[in-house]
Amino acid sequence: MADEKKKPVVIITIGMAGAGKSTFVQRINSYLHSQDPPSPPYVLNLDPAVTHVPYEPNIDIRDTVNYHEVMKEYNLGPNGGILTALNLFTTKFDQVLELVEKRAETVDYVVLDTPGQIEIFTWSASGAIITDAIASSLPTVVAYIIDTPRTTAPATFMSNMLYACSILYKTKLPFILVFNKTDVQPHNFALEWMQDFEAFQAALAAHKGTTDDEGEPTYMHSLMNSMSLVLDEFYRHLTAVGVSSMTGAGIKEFFDAVQAARAEYEKEYLPELERARKAREDQLDAVKQDSMSRMMKDLELDRARNPEIVARDRWDPSQEEDDDADDELDVNIIDRSEERWPGQYIDVTQMRRRDDQGVSWPRPG
Numbered sequence: 001m002a003d004e005k006k007k008p009v010v011i012i013t014i015g016m017a018g019a020g021k022s023t024f025v026q027r028i029n030s031y032l033h034s035q036d037p038p039s040p041p042y043v044l045n046l047d048p049a050v051t052h053v054p055y056e057p058n059i060d061i062r063d064t065v066n067y068h069e070v071m072k073e074y075n076l077g078p079n080g081g082i083l084t085a086l087n088l089f090t091t092k093f094d095q096v097l098e099l100v101e102k103r104a105e106t107v108d109y110v111v112l113d114t115p116g117q118i119e120i121f122t123w124s125a126s127g128a129i130i131t132d133a134i135a136s137s138l139p140t141v142v143a144y145i146i147d148t149p150r151t152t153a154p155a156t157f158m159s160n161m162l163y164a165c166s167i168l169y170k171t172k173l174p175f176i177l178v179f180n181k182t183d184v185q186p187h188n189f190a191l192e193w194m195q196d197f198e199a200f201q202a203a204l205a206a207h208k209g210t211t212d213d214e215g216e217p218t219y220m221h222s223l224m225n226s227m228s229l230v231l232d233e234f235y236r237h238l239t240a241v242g243v244s245s246m247t248g249a250g251i252k253e254f255f256d257a258v259q260a261a262r263a264e265y266e267k268e269y270l271p272e273l274e275r276a277r278k279a280r281e282d283q284l285d286a287v288k289q290d291s292m293s294r295m296m297k298d299l300e301l302d303r304a305r306n307p308e309i310v311a312r313d314r315w316d317p318s319q320e321e322d323d324d325a326d327d328e329l330d331v332n333i334i335d336r337s338e339e340r341w342p343g344q345y346i347d348v349t350q351m352r353r354r355d356d357q358g359v360s361w362p363r364p365g
């Protein structure tokens with residue numbers, strides 16, 4: 001389509017704590033800066049608890065929500081604090097989207113670094129809202145970062161793949177398995193297990209604890225055998241690349257995979273998204289039509305019964321309220337690259353104390 005605007009690809013990096021998400025984001029950031037011409041990405045840090053990120057994010061959740069204050073304010077532990085901080089940030093995500101969309105024509109990639117505790121993003125309402133919101137406006141890809149040296153045992157490998165599988169089915173987005181730290185442990189064993197079901201079975205059988213004292217397969221072994229059959233189907237839907245965020249090896253292959261995933265987004269995800277949106281709108285329309293026609297019927301009956309009320313029931317333009325007064329937004333999402341970190345630290349957790357602003361965050365339910 002000729003009038004279609006250029007859109008960047010969003011890369012959502014997800015992974016277990018310590019898998020190397022932040023180092024990976026830094027690596028792809030520097031890779032894109034080193035291109036000719038340089039193509040700096042737009043980077044968002046969504047981890048409120050991280051003390052240091054090795055890159056300069058354009059939008060940083062820590063500029064908006066003070067995670068320590070959230071813990072104090074709501075009397076929460078670290079995980080509850082991170083989740084609540086993410087929830088508070090999500091209430092402002094429309095502003096984030098606006099800032100991202102403003103840059104859509106000048107950047108090729110938007111990169112999201114997610115909280116270290118994977119489930120806080122993958123299993124929370126906020127994570128789903130953020131993912132859906134961004135994926136419905138820009139082509140989006142999930143990069144699932146795996147700590148390769150810690151995935152060499154068949155059982156750990158399978159658990160990790162099952163987790164990846166659950167995220168794929170939850171987000172339904174194009175998915176890239178990123179085997180990280182290949183400088184320490186090459187990832188060919190993983191590719192072999194993914195491509196050759198029998199090789200994985202053999203690795204499982206060779207592992208200790210697969211048979212009991214009588215030489216019979218243990219319950220766990222049988223379970224893993226069956227699960228690996230399920231995973232065989234799952235592997236067909238994804239791309240795997242090996243990278244070293246430390247040395248930069250494999251990063252070009254990662255971007256080749258991102259381009260292929262973008263095409264997949266446009267071919268499969270987008271039509272599905274539009275179909276779901278249309279179905280939702282049609283359903284809403286039908287409900288609206290139905291209640292409207294019932295209301296009209298009730299109204300007709302009522303008016304027929306009370307003609308004197310009908311005579312008094314007239315619209316009075318002087319009573320119309322001025323809705324525009326509330327339209328101004330209190331902008332507190334900061335784009336560091338635009339504002340050059342003006343030092344206007346805005347701590348949303350403190351806002352409820354300022355009576356003049358009248359803002360009060362809801363307590364988690």
Ligand SMILES: Nc1nc2c(ncn2[C@@H]2O[C@H](COP(=O)(O)OP(=O)(O)OP(=O)(O)O)[C@@H](O)[C@H]2O)c(=O)[nH]1
Nearest residue numbers: 017018019020021022023115116181184244245246
């Ligand atoms: N050898 C090697 N080490 C790596 C690589 N990538 C990351 N690391 C190391 O792995 C550790 C964890 O990396 P992070 O980037 O902090 O991992 P993370 O997933 O962001 O961790 P959280 O902060 O818990 O979210 C650090 O010590 C990194 O230096 C890699 O490619 N090779």
